[in-house]
């Protein structure tokens with residue numbers, strides 16, 4: 475869809491000042507194992523969890539690996555840039571560079587990602 479070129483996708487619900495409990499759970503599910511363990515001891519807000527994903531989890535080698543489903547990978551990429559909004563082209567390039575370092579690089583194109591964006595819940 476030509477109309478969508480340059481459109482930047484993000485999760486509006488996670489951009490609010492107070493992220494609701496649904497959003498907190500959603501974010502928590504994208505933390506790495508080490509951060510999850512830490513967070514069980516505290517009562518983190520959505521913003522705290524998002525910061526951890528940006529500063530820690532997204533820098534871990536297995537944040538996105540060759541087994542990560544593409545939908546999951548797209549969500550993680552958007553979160554890793556603090557949910558600031560990314561175009562399908564930016565997402566595709568980021569995925570390509572992440573997956574090129576894995577043992578089984580996956581095929582990914584702007585076309586594939588554009589189609590996928592319509593199916594991701596909560597993204598706009």
Ligand SMILES: [Zn+2]
Nearest residue numbers: 506509530531
């Ligand atoms: Zn982490």
